[in-house]
Amino acid sequence: MTPGETVEPLxxxxxxxxxxxxxxxxxxxxxxxKPIILLCALTGGVIFLADLSRKLGNxxxxxxxxxxxxxDGTVSNGxxxxxxxxxxxxxxxxxxxxxxxxxxxxxLAYLKKYLEDMNVASVRVCALLDKPSRREVPEAQAxxxxxxxxxxxxxxxxxxxxxxxRNLPYVGILKL
Ligand code: XMP
Ligand code: MG
Numbered sequence: 001m002t003p004g005e006t007v008e009p010l011x012x013x014x015x016x017x018x019x020x021x022x023x024x025x026x027x028x029x030x031x032x033x034k035p036i037i038l039l040c041a042l043t044g045g046v047i048f049l050a051d052l053s054r055k056l057g058n059x060x061x062x063x064x065x066x067x068x069x070x071x072d073g074t075v076s077n078g079x080x081x082x083x084x085x086x087x088x089x090x091x092x093x094x095x096x097x098x099x100x101x102x103x104x105x106x107x108l109a110y111l112k113k114y115l116e117d118m119n120v121a122s123v124r125v126c127a128l129l130d131k132p133s134r135r136e137v138p139e140a141q142a143x144x145x146x147x148x149x150x151x152x153x154x155x156x157x158x159x160x161x162x163x164x165x166r167n168l169p170y171v172g173i174l175k176l
Contacts, residue, residue, distance in 0.1 A: 007155060007165065007172035011147055016051075016128075016157060016170070019146050023126060024055035026144055027096070035059045037095045041111065042066040042084060044100030047158035047166065048128045048146075052098065063088045067107045078136070080110035090115065094122045100158045101129040105140025112140075129154065129171065147171075 001007070027036075036056070040049040042064050053060060066084035095115055102108055108125060115123045127142035133151045149171075155161050156168030165174070 002164075004176065005161075006175045007168065008175055009170055009172045010149065010152070010154060011157075011171040013169040016146070020048075020052055020055060023144050023146060024052060027056060027126065031059075031094065031096075033057070033059060034094055035061070037088060037090060037093050038062050039086060039090075039095050039097050039115075040064050041097060041099045041107070043166070044158045044160065045098045045128075048100060049098045052126070061088065063090075065111065067111055069107065078104070078106045080107050082114065091119045092121050095120045095124075097123065097125045099125060099127040099142070101131065101154070102127050102140060102142060103131050103134050105135050105137035108140040109137045128157065129159075 036059060038049060038053055038060050040046060040062065043066070049062065053062060063086040064084060065082060065086055067080050067082055069080055097108070097111060099108065112123055112125070124143040125141070126144040128146040130142055130145050130148050131151055132148055152173045153161070154171050155165035155174045156171045158166055159171065160166045161174050
């Protein structure tokens with residue numbers, strides 16, 4: 001850890017593990033044997049994808065997308081672009097977006113529109129975390145949600161600060 005930075009635990013590895021099983025059960029209940037494409041939003045979603053996908057059945061395939069906000073600052077300003085596109089042909093497929101966190105909702109709204117324009121059969125969203133108090137796009141919601149959290153900057157379990165802390169096994173609040 002960089003001097004002056006601390007991470008205050010918020011959601012333990014055990015809590016994540018238990019909640020992921022709950023999410024997997026919900027997803028299996030809803031999709032049954034239907035094939036699903038798990039579309040992981042890089043980079044933050046990658047640890048979540050790895051653990052969640054291994055709790056789902058054999059009818060899943062995995063692909064990736066990377067959405068970035070452009071402009072200055074760390075907060076997305078609604079101007080989103082994709083700098084990594086899916087490899088698979090998603091037309092007529094049931095797509096489940098696997099996201100680390102929904103904050104303002106701009107990224108998710110952009111991604112959902114992008115997928116709808118590709119004529120997917122369906123798009124749902126599975127997010128590990130949600131900061132509802134920060135929402136600017138009300139319709140950007142998770143269909144499957146791990147944890148609702150307060151408006152704090154969190155790291156760990158895929159989430160970073162300056163690309164660090166993604167490999168922490170828990171989610172914590174970054175204190176600078
Ligand atoms: P929006 O605002 O478009 O942004 O919903 C979602 C993206 O913003 C990043 N984000 C965070 N990353 N800790 C992080 O490491 C946080 O507390 C946090 N809040 C938002 C993240 O990339 C997410 O996909
Ligand atoms: Mg992200």
